[in-house]
Amino acid sequence: MRETRLWSLHILVIPIILVLLGAHFALMHYAPIFYALSVEKAREFSTMIARGKNIGQFVVYILLLAAGLYHGLYGTRGILRELPWSPALAKLIDLGILIFGIAIFALGVYVTWWTFNFELGG
């Protein structure tokens, strides 16, 4: 049952990733097409900070971070778990991926929070 829940979540986050990653690509990599903004301008420090201070962007980044990391790390775990590990090693892999995921998610949230609170010229 636990595995079914984990797999279902892996599938359920896909629409979130499709929409938010699509928007992220449009904004950061295809800004000239979708926003009439040069890629250089879209990636400037001041533009990036201004974007990060928007509450909508803040929520979107956290959601994308959580959904993307969960989907990707669960997929990686699935690939690794296909190999014939001993049960103890398999648990160790699960634990390692979980700790890694939490650490990288925490860093992402911290950077997003830092940007949200940053004062330009301050």
Add this chain to the structure above:
Amino acid sequence: MTNNKPAVDNRRLGLRGWVYAGKYTFERYLYLGHRLSGLGLIAYMVLHILETANRMRGEQAWAELMAVFASPPFKVIEYLLFAAAVFHAMNGIRLMLVELGFFLGKPQEPVYPYKSSVLKHRPLTYLVMILAGLLMALGGSSLFFP
């Protein structure tokens, strides 16, 4: 004495099982591509989080990093990343539809010669791959010829 042992024990292929296509041909290579693109994307995502943390070192450090990413080799890498994301997403949509039972036809009596579910949904496979190709071409043209 009869040897009933299968020629290839699928449980013991190990790493070879990730790339050994057997008779599944096209879909098996999509499966391999899905894994490789997925691993590439999660590796990139982790690097991307670390790289964007660089903003905390200040405007100068950020500008220097962005100048590196504006160079031609990074443009190519950026495109490969985009292509991997498009492929993974389109193939993932196919997998999700098939896993939910779409495009497989109605259940039938298993009468020989059997028609595999892989063959039943192959038109969908071709369709999503054509769409993926179009999106990749579109993304490439706008990235390299803005």
